[in-house]
Amino acid sequence: MKQRYILGLDIGNTWIRACLANLKGTIVSVRKGGVNRSWNLAQSLDQLCGLIEIVLSACTAKSGEVRGAGISFGGLVDCQQGKAILSHNFPVWKNVLLCRLIEERFGCKAFIDNDANLGALAESAFGQMRNVRNFLYLTVSTGIGGGLILDGELYRGEHGLAGEIGHTLVQENGPRCTCGKSGCLEALASGTSLARKAREEITQGNKKGNKVLKLVGGRIENVTARTLLKAAQMGDPFSLQLFQDAGKYLGIAIAQAVLLLDLERVVIGGGVASAGKILFDPIQDTLHSLLLPEPREAVRVIRSRLGDRAGLLGAIALAQRRRDSW
Ligand SMILES: [Zn+2]
Structure with a gap:
C-alpha cells in the first residue's frame, strides 16, 4: 500500500x-x-x-x-x-x-x-498550547520574533507581520535595532543585544564583567549570550543583571500584547529562553506590575519545550x- x-x-x-x-x-x-x-x-x-x-x-x-x-x-x-x-x-x-x-x-x-x-502553530498543534485558544509565542535568540494564535487560529494580520513584538518600543532613545529604529525590544533583550551590552560595559571599564572576560580567555570579541548564560548560572552578578534587565523589557512588551489582546498564555522559545528562572522571574514580576488586577493571576508565561x-x-x-x- x-x-x-x-x-x-x-x-x-x-x-x-x-x-x-x-x-x-x-x-x-x-x-x-x-x-x-x-x-x-x-x-x-x-x-x-x-x-x-x-x-x-x-x-x-x-x-x-x-x-x-x-x-x-x-x-x-x-x-x-x-x-x-x-x-x-x-x-x-x-x-x-x-x-x-x-x-x-x-x-x-x-x-x-x-x-x-x-x-x-507548532505549540498549538503539538506543544503545551494544544488547549489554549489565545496565546503569544515568542522566540528569543539572535533576534526576537513572535506569532499569535487568536481564537485557535494563526493570526497573520494585514501584511503577515502580526506578532512582531521584537520591534515594539520599550525604551525611548534606546540602543539601535537591526530594523533601523532605536529602543526596540530586540535591541534590548535578544541574545545579540545582551552580548553587545556586556562587551560595551567591559570595554568601558566595568570591572564587574571580569568573570565573563575570564570565561572567554580575555578575548572580549568572543563574549556571546551563551557566555553570559554560563556566567549567570554560576551566580555572576554582572550577567544576572543583564538577564534581569532583558526580562524586564520582555515583560513590558508582553504586557502591552496581553492588555491589547486579552491573552491567556505566553510561551517563549529560542536560545535565550533556556536561561529559565533567571529570565522568567523578572518577566513574570514585570507583567504582574503592569497588568490589570483581573487577569493578572491567570496569565502565565512559560518556556517552550519544543526546542530546535x-x-x-x-x-x-x-x-x-x-x-x-x-
Ligand atoms: Zn527594531
Whole structure:
C-alpha cells in the first residue's frame, strides 16, 4: 500500500532541516545541515534538496507519496506567492519562489510561513498550547520574533507581520535595532543585544564583567549570550543583571500584547529562553506590575519545550492545516 507523508522544512540562520512525517504529524525521518554563508543560491538549494532526498530515502519514500510540504523560513515571506522574500542574516534567500520549486521537484503542494508564526502553530498543534485558544509565542535568540494564535487560529494580520513584538518600543532613545529604529525590544533583550551590552560595559571599564572576560580567555570579541548564560548560572552578578534587565523589557512588551489582546498564555522559545528562572522571574514580576488586577493571576508565561524542532513541527502543522488544497 502506498504510504502518505508530509515534508517539513526549516530554513534558519544556522541550520537547514528537513523531515518526513506521517499524516498525524509524527516525524519519522529528520536530517539537518549547517548553513554556509559563502554559498550562492544554487548551492543552498542543492543542500536543501539533498537533505530532502536523504529523508525520503531513509523511509524508502517516493516523491508521489509526499502529499503536502510546509516550509518554515527565518525571515520575511509572502505566503500567497509561496515566496521567501528576505532574511537579514542570510541574504542568499532573496525573492525565491520556494514553494513552486519544491512542488515542481517533489510533486507535492507546498506552503510557507515565517519561523515565528510557525513556532506558534507548532505549540498549538503539538506543544503545551494544544488547549489554549489565545496565546503569544515568542522566540528569543539572535533576534526576537513572535506569532499569535487568536481564537485557535494563526493570526497573520494585514501584511503577515502580526506578532512582531521584537520591534515594539520599550525604551525611548534606546540602543539601535537591526530594523533601523532605536529602543526596540530586540535591541534590548535578544541574545545579540545582551552580548553587545556586556562587551560595551567591559570595554568601558566595568570591572564587574571580569568573570565573563575570564570565561572567554580575555578575548572580549568572543563574549556571546551563551557566555553570559554560563556566567549567570554560576551566580555572576554582572550577567544576572543583564538577564534581569532583558526580562524586564520582555515583560513590558508582553504586557502591552496581553492588555491589547486579552491573552491567556505566553510561551517563549529560542536560545535565550533556556536561561529559565533567571529570565522568567523578572518577566513574570514585570507583567504582574503592569497588568490589570483581573487577569493578572491567570496569565502565565512559560518556556517552550519544543526546542530546535519548533520550526519543523510548525511546518508540518501548516501543511496539515492546508490539507484541503493538497
Ligand atoms: Zn527594531
